[in-house]
Amino acid sequence: GGIITQTPKFLIGQEGQKLTLKCQQNFNHDTMYWYRQDSGKGLRLIYYSITENDLQKGDLSEGYDASREKKSSFSLTVTSAQKNEMAVFLCASSTGVQDTQYFGPGTRLLVL
Amino acid sequence: DAKTTQPDSMESTEGETVHLPCSHATISGNEYIYWYRQVPLQGPEYVTHGLQQNTTNSMAFLAIASDRKSSTLILPHVSLRDAAVYHCILSHQGGSAKLIFGEGTKLTVSS
Numbered sequence: 001g002g003i004i005t006q007t008p009k010f011l012i013g014q015e016g017q018k019l020t021l022k023c024q025q026n027f028n029h030d031t032m033y034w035y036r037q038d039s040g041k042g043l044r045l046i047y048y049s050i051t052e053n054d055l056q057k058g059d060l061s062e063g064y065d066a067s068r069e070k071k072s073s074f075s076l077t078v079t080s081a082q083k084n085e086m087a088v089f090l091c092a093s094s095t096g097v098q099d100t101q102y103f104g105p106g107t108r109l110l111v112l
Numbered sequence: 113d114a115k116t117t118q119p120d121s122m123e124s125t126e127g128e129t130v131h132l133p134c135s136h137a138t139i140s141g142n143e144y145i146y147w148y149r150q151v152p153l154q155g156p157e158y159v160t161h162g163l164q165q166n167t168t169n170s171m172a173f174l175a176i177a178s179d180r181k182s183s184t185l186i187l188p189h190v191s192l193r194d195a196a197v198y199h200c201i202l203s204h205q206g207g208s209a210k211l212i213f214g215e216g217t218k219l220t221v222s223s
Contacts, residue, residue: 004155033209042213043156050209058210090155097209100146103155 002027004104006091011109015083021076021107023091032074033092033101036060043090049074050097078109085111115139116200121218124190132185132217134200139180146203146211147174147185149196156199156213159185187219195221 005024013019025032031050035043035058045058047066055066065077076089088108092101117135124130136145144163148156160167160174162183167174173186187194199216 031209035211040215042215043211045210048209056209092155100158100161101211102158103148106153106155108153 002029002102004091004093004102006089006104006107008107009105011107013078013081013109013111015081015111017078017081017111019078019081019109021078021089021091021109023074023076023104024072025074025091025093025102025104026072027093027095027102028071029093029095029102030071031094031097031099032068033094034058034064034066034074034076035090035092037088037090037106039086046076046089048097081109081111083111085109115202115212116214118198118200118214118217120215121220123220123222126191126221126223127189130187130190130194130219132187132198132200132219133182134184135182136200136202137181139202143202145174145176145180145183146201147172148199148201148211148213149194150199150216151196157196159198161203190219190221192221192223195219 033048034046044060046060049068067075088106091104094101146161147159150156162174175184197216
């Protein structure tokens with residue numbers, strides 16, 4: 001087994017601020033993902049990475065940057081937080097891009 | 113985008129066996145049927161998946177119709193901890209990396 005850790009659990013930002021979310025996994029998985037979940041809605045893929053230093057854009061990459069510093073970690077940056085934005089950012093990992101994805105607990109973002 | 117259809121909600125009582133249906137009439141040959149569940153303030157939790165054969169694990173039994181156009185997640189002897197939104201997803205559509213979650217079925221378990 002393994003675990004995915006996301007930090008911080010809660011993030012409050014100001015409009016226009018650059019905000020960074022971090023994700024760590026100890027599954028030794030090659031592929032990692034960032035999704036955004038808005039209240040009562042499904043998940044939208046922001047970025048994914050199939051191996052260290054790889055980045056692939058998802059459906060919602062505009063307004064975000066990502067960085068796969070090493071195999072076990074994947075960071076997401078909100079380049080300019082939007083006022084009244086509220087969402088949950090979920091990190092996931094899988095052995096390969098075709099394999100079962102396991103999720104972290106999420107980071108809850110609120111922009112004032 | 114969603115290619116699955118599930119009931120909005122289902123109710124059950126502790127100890128019952130619950131059958132959660134999912135319709136996926138346009139499923140392609142290379143698409144897996146995945147089930148995740150999610151409770152408030154948590155990320156989605158993997159439950160099970162299958163391609164063609166029925167599968168079973170410690171959490172659930174997945175029954176897949178012979179034509180693969182529908183499936184049923186069977187939760188034996190549910191407890192209060194099984195209350196969640198259950199999502200039926202077709203994964204790896206056309207080799208895509210993303211999981212497309214719909215609204216899912218909200219399962220309520222009463223004591």
